Amino acid sequence: MQDQAHLVAGELNGEKPFGARVAKWCTYLLIAFPIVDYTLRLSALHYLGSVWDKVVLFILAVIALNRYIRGHRPRAFGFAKFAGWYILYCFALMVIGLSHPSIAFDGFRMDVYYILFGLLLPFLVEPRDVPKFLHAAAAVAILIGVHGVIQYVMAPQIPSGWVDVTEHVRTRVFSVLKSPNELGAAMEMMIPIVFGLCIWERNRVRKWVYGLGGLFCLLTLFLTGTRGAWMGFGAALLFIAIVYERKLLIVLVILGVIGFFLPPIHHRVMDLFNPVYMIKSAQGGRIIRWQTAFDVMSGNPLFGAGLGRYGGSVASTHGYSIYSDNYYAKILGESGLVGLVLFVAMHIAILREMIVTVVRRAKGRQRYLALGGLAGVVAILVHNCVENVFEYAPSLMLYFVMVGLFLLWGRSLENQEVQHEE
Numbered sequence: 001m002q003d004q005a006h007l008v009a010g011e012l013n014g015e016k017p018f019g020a021r022v023a024k025w026c027t028y029l030l031i032a033f034p035i036v037d038y039t040l041r042l043s044a045l046h047y048l049g050s051v052w053d054k055v056v057l058f059i060l061a062v063i064a065l066n067r068y069i070r071g072h073r074p075r076a077f078g079f080a081k082f083a084g085w086y087i088l089y090c091f092a093l094m095v096i097g098l099s100h101p102s103i104a105f106d107g108f109r110m111d112v113y114y115i116l117f118g119l120l121l122p123f124l125v126e127p128r129d130v131p132k133f134l135h136a137a138a139a140v141a142i143l144i145g146v147h148g149v150i151q152y153v154m155a156p157q158i159p160s161g162w163v164d165v166t167e168h169v170r171t172r173v174f175s176v177l178k179s180p181n182e183l184g185a186a187m188e189m190m191i192p193i194v195f196g197l198c199i200w201e202r203n204r205v206r207k208w209v210y211g212l213g214g215l216f217c218l219l220t221l222f223l224t225g226t227r228g229a230w231m232g233f234g235a236a237l238l239f240i241a242i243v244y245e246r247k248l249l250i251v252l253v254i255l256g257v258i259g260f261f262l263p264p265i266h267h268r269v270m271d272l273f274n275p276v277y278m279i280k281s282a283q284g285g286r287i288i289r290w291q292t293a294f295d296v297m298s299g300n301p302l303f304g305a306g307l308g309r310y311g312g313s314v315a316s317t318h319g320y321s322i323y324s325d326n327y328y329a330k331i332l333g334e335s336g337l338v339g340l341v342l343f344v345a346m347h348i349a350i351l352r353e354m355i356v357t358v359v360r361r362a363k364g365r366q367r368y369l370a371l372g373g374l375a376g377v378v379a380i381l382v383h384n385c386v387e388n389v390f391e392y393a394p395s396l397m398l399y400f401v402m403v404g405l406f407l408l409w410g411r412s413l414e415n416q417e418v419q420h421e422e
Contacts, residue, residue: 019063038176064123079349107308118400127412141190142213148220184229187221189376196372232383293329304336327384358410
């Protein structure tokens, strides 16, 4: 509270926090990460595409450090200590693996890089400004959702590897994220937030925009053909419905019935029960990949095979293994039981903090937005059970930025409670 009071007093005296405008626009860039990254990786700008987010992180770190030196000491997120232990552990594994420095460093960067953006947010974003960023994030999601529907109508040709041998699908949409799985992850996290904003919003025009935009995003989620995203989205809604809002059970039933009678969705789901699919999965698919994670970990149960040596893009690039198609299995294989425990503890801490500091503080229409944020987090974590969602830079950036924004929003709700009591 003191750090917020200090900043407010400074603003009343005509002073703005150091780098306020730059921090604001850098945060907007992170929120629009899929569109910005896609644009900067076009052939004419590809050299910018590989460095722009590093530049943004450096700028934000300089602003945060300057504010800290000037006395701005906001409370760290509750999950920060768990993130700190995980980062420290990964750093130790990187040092141990320096006999192959490029692999060790790439593995370390892959696991911890995007966490840093979330940890910096308390130094950069004021809780009262969070709604502006949530509106921006919803706008980006709706644009991508509309583009996904347009893409389905245009029916672009897709790689044969995106479809099982027993399937016949028209196309799978991927938009600017270049992967149906990645697009599905973005949609499953943002759909509950967009609809939460629709309920929370009092402006009639914006309410209609969010309502229609949410439907486009929902349709795009289905058109990705990503069963993992469907599972994550359904599990998240089921969790919210059972624990917080029983009315959502009706929505789940309606979506389930619609999905069952839509041929593309019906075929994708029923194909899971096809004996051919099960045989393929046991021979070279997800089942054997998950079993392999335990085999790799068993060689060194506590510390695993080493960063970048199993289950992800770094390991695949260097010929150590293929993707694990389960991010938790990837963590287990490369960093052992210790790494998996620290990683899972960090995300459990995020869930707990979301529930305690956001959902329980939100009142009235705010509660639906808070539940939307929680549902998005749950959806991504469930999806990680069957995909390496956190291997995708846009998905990981979206996850930690949205987590940070919602936790900061929870602080503004706390301030409202204090003012109400006074």
